[in-house]
Each structure stands twice: as C-alpha cells, then as structure tokens.
Amino acid sequence: MKMRFTLLILASITAIAGCSQSEQESNQKEGGKESLQTATESFDGSIEHVHGMGYVDGETIAYAAHSGVKLFQDGDWMESKYHKNDYMGFNAVDDGFYTSGHPGKQSDLPNPVGLQKGDLTDEDLSALAFEGEVDFHAMGVGAINHAIYVLNERPNSEMDKGLYKSTDEGETWKKIKAENLGEKIFQIAVHPDDENIVAVASATGIYFSEDGGETFKMISEQGQGSGLYFTKDRLFYGLYTGEPLLKKYDWNDQSKENMKLPELKEDAVMYISKNPDTDGEFVIFTIKGNSYMTTNSGEAWKQIIDQGKTK
Numbered sequence: 364m365k366m367r368f369t370l371l372i373l374a375s376i377t378a379i380a381g382c383s384q385s386e387q388e389s390n391q392k393e394g395g396k397e398s399l400q401t402a403t404e405s406f407d408g409s410i411e412h413v414h415g416m417g418y419v420d421g422e423t424i425a426y427a428a429h430s431g432v433k434l435f436q437d438g439d440w441m442e443s444k445y446h447k448n449d450y451m452g453f454n455a456v457d458d459g460f461y462t463s464g465h466p467g468k469q470s471d472l473p474n475p476v477g478l479q480k481g482d483l484t485d486e487d488l489s490a491l492a493f494e495g496e497v498d499f500h501a502m503g504v505g506a507i508n509h510a511i512y513v514l515n516e517r518p519n520s521e522m523d524k525g526l527y528k529s530t531d532e533g534e535t536w537k538k539i540k541a542e543n544l545g546e547k548i549f550q551i552a553v554h555p556d557d558e559n560i561v562a563v564a565s566a567t568g569i570y571f572s573e574d575g576g577e578t579f580k581m582i583s584e585q586g587q588g589s590g591l592y593f594t595k596d597r598l599f600y601g602l603y604t605g606e607p608l609l610k611k612y613d614w615n616d617q618s619k620e621n622m623k624l625p626e627l628k629e630d631a632v633m634y635i636s637k638n639p640d641t642d643g644e645f646v647i648f649t650i651k652g653n654s655y656m657t658t659n660s661g662e663a664w665k666q667i668i669d670q671g672k673t674k
Contacts, residue, residue, distance in 0.1 A: 397484045399423065399434075406433055406442040409671045413634070414500075415453025416648050419460070419483060421640030426648070427453035431467065432483065433673075440673045445486040448472065452502030455636070456509060458482070461491075463499035463513075478502075478511070478533050492533035493519060503551030503561065503591075506639075510558035512539075512551045512576065526576055530558055539576035545588075552591035552598070560614075562598050564588035569600045571614065582612055582619075590632040590647065601632030601647075609635065609647070609661070625655045625664035 399420075412429035419425045423436045431447035433440065451464035459482035466472035472479075477493035501514035511529045515522040526539040526548075545565035554560035559575040569583035569591070583602050590601030590609070599622070602608045609622040609632050624632070630651045638644035643660040646667075654668035667674050 397486075399484055402444055402484045402486075403434060403441040404444055406440045407673065410652070410668060410673065411671055412449075413648055413652070414451045414464070415455075415462075416634040416646070416654075417453075417455030417460075417636045418638050418646075419455050421638055424636070424646050425453075425455055425460070425483070426654075427451075427462065427464075434483075435667055435673075443483055446481060446483065446488075448476065452499040452513070454502060454504035454506075456504055456506045459485075461502070461504045461509075461511065462488075463497065463502060465498065478513075480532070492529075492536075493521075496520060501548050501551050503553045505553040505558055506555040506593075508553070508556055508558045510553050512553055512561055514548050514551065528558075528576060540578070541576055542578045543581070544570050544579045545581065549589055550591050552593050554593045554595075556595060560593070562591050562593070562600070564591050564600065569598075569602065569612075571598065571612070573614070582614075582617075583610070587631070589650075590635040592635045592637060594637060599635050599637070599645075601635060603631040607631040607649075623661035625666070627653075 410426055410428045410433050413426050415427040417425055423434055426433045427450040429449055432443040447467040448470055449465040450462045452462055454461045461480050463478055464476055465474050466476060473495035475498035477497050478491040479488040480491055481488040496519045499513045503512045513527050515524055515527055521536055526541045527536045528539055529536050545567040547566035548563055550564040552562045559573060561572050561576050563570045565588055568581050568585055569588040570579040571582045572579045584604055586602045586604035588602055592599040598612045600610055607624060607627045609624050610619050612619050630649045632647050633650050634648040636646050644658045646656045648654045652671040655664040655666050657664045
C-alpha cells in the first residue's frame, strides 16, 4: 500500500506538471490602481490542478489552478476576474507574482506564455522572457530579491536543458552546475533575501544549496520531496517516506524539527506557505486536493478545501 501511494504521489505531481492549456471586463479604478476587491468576484466551485500557492498579502491566499487564480480571504472564496489562465509555475512575491503556463480561452497571450510577472489588481501581465517558447513547471522566485530559478526541460532560443538562474527579471540567464542534485525535480524555492540560497524538491528528497545552485547537499531522509517554503532563517518542506511529514530546517546549525500535520489519509503535503504578517499561520495544499490552515504552527488545523471543493 505504501509503495502504491508513493507511486500515486509521483504520478500526481507529474500529471500536474504536464497539464495543457485550459479554459474582461473593466472595473472602476481607485487612484489609477484597482483594489483587490474590485479585481475579484465570488467563487463557489472546485479548484482543480493547483500548480502553486502563496499569500499575496497578510489576509489573502492565492491558489494557481487550471482555470485561473482562486483566492481565500477571511473565510470567503473569490477568483481573479482577469487571471483566468492555466498557470503552471506560480510564485507569490512582495509586489505580485511570477508565473508561466498557458493562456485561458479568452486570452490573447501566446501559448505557452513563457515567463510573466503580474499583480492580481492589474488586468495585464508583463512579459519577461520566452513568450511562445516555454512553459516552466518547476520555478522558484525569491519573495523580496526576485531572483528567478527555473528548470528548463527542452532547449529553447537561449537555454539548453537544465537549471538556470536570472537576477535581472529574465533579461539574462546563467546555467547552474547543480552538482549532487537528485533527479526528477518537482519544485524550487529561493530564499527571500539571499539569492544564493535555494532548495529543490525531487523524487529522492530535499536538496539545499548556499552557492547559487552550483552544488547541492541532501538535507532530508530518502523520500518524495515537495512543499518548499523559505522564511528568513528556516526552510519548510514536505516529505513522503511511507508517511507524510512536514519539517522545518535551520541551515545554520543543521537542525530539523517535525511540524504537526492534520490527519492525512494516504495523502501528503504538496505546497506550503506562511502568512508574512502573522507568526504561526501556515497553509498547506495536498496531493489529493485538500487544503488546511493553522494559526498556531500546526497544533490545530482547519480544512478549507476538501478534495478540490471549497468549504
């Protein structure tokens, strides 16, 4: 049973990474910039094929789904009126989000969209690189420094296959040696301040680098890695070793500590994010499409998505 579920996790992450293209109205502006409230509408439905998740502010969690960005705020569900694309890579940062993927049915974006930057209060995306060329599945962006790390799976106009890094909004790219890195990379995370600290989740575990990805070391037990999130002094990560685990890692003293999880029956953490404004508030999204919140660092969890259905 454990082996079968491990394979299910592998298949689920691979399927999410391989999703294809999915499925305006104007609003009153306030001071030239729209508010989040007027840029969204209520949502009651299923959230399918989540490719990324994160707090866009201290009150709002964004889920990048097959049919657009869905939002949870103060117990209510909303969706973006504008960003109804199939975002594959998705990283929330201090002033918006970075993304890759495919355009929605009503979008005039090229397919694939390449690397784009956006803001939920703005109708348009800003093209950074590779429009019409690339759909990055594994992508990490520092929340404050905006250093971009991507896994390029097929050669394009500027890249061979491999891991690349950009520190100038995608204008130039450096190929990373990535020595000692595990195979089948699923997720990448970048430290918010230090562009040289990066973590990768793979089919064999969690790998950590302090030299900009030139060399990595394995910091976890052997297992399926996923769910990466950096604070200033900790890395949070998910791992499946026959049972689901959620850990926090301090690279200064190499210590690791387990965090309590809700009861996950044949399930595992896929994404984790922390509220930037509130200590102890975390949200996780799981392989089976469940999402839970905690306000006390895992001592108690509240379910907000049940197998894709909002609650």
